[in-house]
Amino acid sequence: GAKAADDFAVNPPENVRGFQPRIDAAEIYVDNVDLAPPGDPKESAFITELRPGFKYAEDRPRFQTQIDYTFQYLLYSNSSGRDQSYHTLAAYANGEVLPDLFYIRADAGAAQVVLNPTQPSTLDTVVNGTGNLINGYTGSISPYLQKHVGDTVALVEYTRGFVTYRGTENGGFETATGANITGSQNSRVRASWGTDEKSLTRFSWNVSYDHQVADYGDEAPTFRYSEALLTLGYGVTRQLRLIAEGGPAVIPQADPLKRAGTLFRTVWGSYVAILQAEADTPPAVLRDPSGAL
Numbered sequence: 455g456a457k458a459a460d461d462f463a464v465n466p467p468e469n470v471r472g473f474q475p476r477i478d479a480a481e482i483y484v485d486n487v488d489l490a491p492p493g494d495p496k497e498s499a500f501i502t503e504l505r506p507g508f509k510y511a512e513d514r515p516r517f518q519t520q521i522d523y524t525f526q527y528l529l530y531s532n533s534s535g536r537d538q539s540y541h542t543l544a545a546y547a548n549g550e551v552l553p554d555l556f557y558i559r560a561d562a563g564a565a566q567v568v569l570n571p572t573q574p575s576t577l578d579t580v581v582n583g584t585g586n587l588i589n590g591y592t593g594s595i596s597p598y599l600q601k602h603v604g605d606t607v608a609l610v611e612y613t614r615g616f617v618t619y620r621g622t623e624n625g626g627f628e629t630a631t632g633a634n635i636t637g638s639q640n641s642r643v644r645a646s647w648g649t650d651e652k653s654l655t656r657f658s659w660n661v662s663y664d665h666q667v668a669d670y671g672d673e674a675p676t677f678r679y680s681e682a683l684l685t686l687g688y689g690v691t692r693q694l695r696l697i698a699e700g701g702p703a704v705i706p707q708a709d710p711l712k713r714a715g716t717l718f719r720t721v722w723g724s725y726v727a728i729l730q731a732e733a734d735t736p737p738a739v740l741r742d743p744s745g746a747l
Contacts, residue, residue: 500531519547613642658687
C-alpha cells in the first residue's frame with residue numbers, strides 16, 4: 455500500500471492570520487481528456503479553470519483555528535457535459551475549555567476520490583475528463599483531557615467522525631470487488647502517558663492505547679482495530695534520537711477489507727491499498743479518507 459499524497463490530510467495554512475481571499479484562472483490544453491491508452495483515438499480540449507478560495511487563521515491563547523478552502527470549476531471547450539466542480543478543504547479548530555485539562559478539537563476535510571478504480575482515471579483533476587472522480591468529505595470532533603505532570607503529559611481522547619461521498623447517482627464509489635461505499639461513521643478512543651515532547655530529556659518513554667471502529671452499515675463489514683504500545687527513546691545527540699517500540703495489536707485478518715484497514719494506524723487520514731485476490735478475480739483497489747476500511 456502507498457500513501458496518497460494530500461488526500462484528506464488536514465494541512466492548514468502556515469503563517470496566515472485573519473482572512474485572505476484568492477482567485478486563480480487559467481486556460482489549459484489537454485491532448486487526451488479521456489485518458490485513452492496508447493493506440494486508441496484521443497480527444498483533445500481547451501479547459502478554462504477557475505479556482506476561487508480563501509485562507510483563514512486565528513491564534514488566541516485558548517483558541518486556534520485554521521482553514522484553507524478552494525473551489526475548482528473546469529469548463530471544457532468541446533463538451534459542456536464534461537464540466538466538473540471540485541472542493542478542497544483542510545481545516546481545524548482547537549479550544550481550551552479548562553486550562554491544562556479539557557480541550558475540544560474539530561477537523562474537516564474535502565478532496566477527490568476515484569469513483570471506479572477499474573476505469574481510467576487520475577487524481578489530477580485538470581487532465582481527468584473521464585468523470586471518474588467524486589468529492590469526498592470528512593469531519594470529526596474530539597473532546598480530550600490533557601494534563602502536564604512534571605516532564606510528562608497524559609492524554610485521554612475520544613473522536614467521533616464521518617466520511618461521505620458526493621457527486622454520483624448512487625452517492626458513493628465502487629471498489630474493484632463491486633462494493634459500493636457511500637461513507638462511514640467512525641469512532642476512536644486513545645490514551646497515552648509519557649515524556650512531554652517539548653521537554654525531551656536524554657531518556658524518554660511513552661505508553662499508549664488506541665481503539666478504532668469504522669461502521670459502513672450494510673455496505674461492508676464493520677472494521678475494528680486495537681493496539682497497546684510502549685515507546686522508549688534515547689537521545690544520542692541533540693539531532694539524533696534512537697526509538698524502540700513494541701506492543702500487542704488486535705487486527706482482524708479474515709476479510710480483505712479488514713486487512714486493508716490495518717494500514718490506517720500510521721496514515722490516518724488517507725491511503726491507497728491494492729490487495730491480491732484469487733487467481734480468477736482482479737485485485738481489489740481500496741481507498742478511504744477516514745483511514746479505515
